[in-house]
Amino acid sequence: MLQTAQRSAKSKTKKAAPLHERFLEAFRWMLLARTLEEKLVSLYRGGLITGGVYIGKGQEAISVACGLFLQKGDIFAPLIRDQAGRSAFGEPLLDVTRTYLGSRLGPMRGRDGNIHRGHPRKNELAMISHLGAMISVTVGALLAKRFKGEKNFVGLASIGEGGMQTGSFHEGMNIAAVEQVPLVVVATNNHYAYSTPNDREFACHDLVDRALGYGFEGYSLDGTDLAACLDVIGSAVKRARAGRPPQLVVASVLRLSGHGEHDDASYVTEEIKQQPFARDCLKVAEQTIIDLNLSDAETLAEWRKHAAAQVDEAIASAQKEPAPEGDKEDWCALSTRDLVDSFE
C-alpha cells in the first residue's frame, strides 16, 4: 500500500534535541559550504573563475541532510546546489576548488567544470547538465547492486522543481518504482527555475502529490529548518534502506542567490522574499544553536575560522597547480585506445 503522507513541517519537527550532535555536525558542513561558495563568488567576481559559479545559498540545510545519512556503498547523485551535501558525503574541498579553478589535477582535469563534477568510483555521480537525466542513472546503479547481491544500500538523487518537469525525470521516477529500488529523491522547490516562477512551471496543487502517482511515498518539508531536514530526509533514507518503496521529499525554500553568479535575480519579487520559506536556513540553524544553548559563541566563531582556513587552503593549493594544456591533452573519448577513430 502506497500512500502520500503529507505532513506539515511543524507537526513533526522536534527541535534539534536529542539529536543535537548531528545537528551541530550538519551545521558545520553548512557553514563550510557557505564559506566556500562565498569565496568562489568573490573569485568569480575577480575574474579568476572561467565559466559560471552556481551556489546553494539557502539550500544548505536540505543538501547537507542529503549527504549526511548516506553510508559507504550508497549512491549520491547531487545537482546544482548541493555543495553542503557533497561535502557531507565525503567530497574533498580540493575537488571543488580544482574543478572551479581548472586544475589539471582535479577529478575533471579541465574537461568539465564547476558543478559538473563527481567521483563515480566513489559513488558520487557526475551530473550532466540535462536535468532529470541522473534519476535513472541512480536507479541503474542500485539495480546493479541488487544484481551483485549487495545489501543495505540506498541511492539519493537531487532535483529542483524545474528539473521535475522534464520527461527524463518522469521516466526515471516511474522506472525507479517499477524496479522498486531503494531510492530517495529530494526535490527542492526554490520557487524559481532560473527566472521562471512556479506558476509557469507546473499547475498541480502540490508537487508532493505526484509521489502517489509514481508509486513513491511522499513527504513535504520546510527546507529552512535544519532539524526538519535531518528528520524528514533521514527518515526517508532509513525507510528506503529498510525496503520501503522509493521516497520523494519535496522541500520548500527560496533560492537566496541568482541562478548563477552572472544573474542578479532582479525578477525575484519582494513579496516572495517575505514568505516564511525565504528565511536563510543557516541563520535559522545558528539561532537554534544559540536558543537551545547547543554551543557557545566562542565555539561558533572558532568553527567559522576553521571553515575559512580550510577553504583558503583548498583554494591556495588549487591555484598553484598546473592548468591543462591543449597539446598535452590526449583528446581521446574512448577508454579502448585501439578503437579510437583517427582523423587526419
Next chain:
Amino acid sequence: MSITYLEAIREAQAKLLRDDERVFIYGQDVGGTFGGAFKATKGLAKEFPGRVLNTPISEDAIVGTAIGAAMQGMRPIVEMQFADFSSIALNQILNNAGTHHWRTGMPVPITVRLPSGGTKGSGPFHSQSMESIYAHYPGLIVMTPATVEDAYTMLIEAVAIDDPVIYCEHKYLYYHLKADKLPEKGLPTGRARIAREGRDLTIVSYSAMVQESLAAAEELAREGFEVEVVDLRTVKPLDTDTVLASVARTGRLLCVGESFPWGGATAEVIARVTSQGFHLLDAAPQRLNAKDTPIPYHPNLWSAHRPNAQHIATKARALLRE
C-alpha cells in the same frame, strides 16, 4: 543446420548471459514468454531468470538505468524496440554515456541494440538508420554488421568492449540472411572486410547495403566489370586504411548507405578518401543514399526511396564509364 541473422543475435545473447554474470538484457517486451518484438530474446528470460527484464516505454530511463548499472560493473544490453525510438534516448546515449569516460575517467560499457533500417510497409517511424547520428558524437563505437557471422561475433565483442557500443542490426537481414554455422571468432572490431574482390571499382558499404552492393556487383560482373565491395563492419571507428587500399587498386569509389543523404557515414568515407587519397582516384567519388524525405510506407515508394541493387548498379555503371 542453417542459422539466420536474427538467430545469431539471439545466440550471441544466450552465450553472453551464460558466460558472463555481469550481463543482463533490458528493454521493452524482451522478457516473459514473449522475447521481444522481433524475438531476438526468445526463451532467454526462461533460461536466465531475472536477467532479461521488461521495461516501461521509457527509452531515456532504460538507457539511463543501463548507464548506472554499467558504472557499478554490470554489462547491460539494451534492446530498443526499433532504432527510431532511440531518438528518445539520445540524451542519455550522447551526453551521458558518450561523455562519461572523457569527463570522469570511468567508461560506461553499455551495448544498445538498434533494430534498424527499412522493411516494406514500416513507414517513417519504424525504418530508420541512425548510425550516422551516433557516429557523429564522440565517445561511442558504432557497429553495423552485414552478415550472420558478424551479427554473432560483433555482438559478443560489443559487450566485451569497455566503452558504449551502438549495435545497429538490420531488420531486413533478420530473416533474409542465413549461414551454416556460427564462427568462434571474427575480424577485430574496427577492421573492414573485403566482401568481394575486384579491380574496376570500389563500393564501400555497411549493414544491409552490403548485400545490395554484392548483388549489384554480380550484375555488373555479367557485363564484364570487376567490382570490389568493402564492408565497413563498424562505421566508427572507420577503417580508412582498408578503404584507401581498395581505392588504390580500383581508382574508383562509390559509397552506399541506407540512411538519409545529408552528411553521414558515406560522406565521411568520401571526405577521407579525397583528402588522404586524392591521387588514387581516376574519377570523382560518388555516393548513394536514401532520399531526403521521411521513409515512405507503401512498398512502391519504399523501394524507390532506398538504394537497392539496381540503383547501385546504375550508379556504378555511370562511374565506370567516366
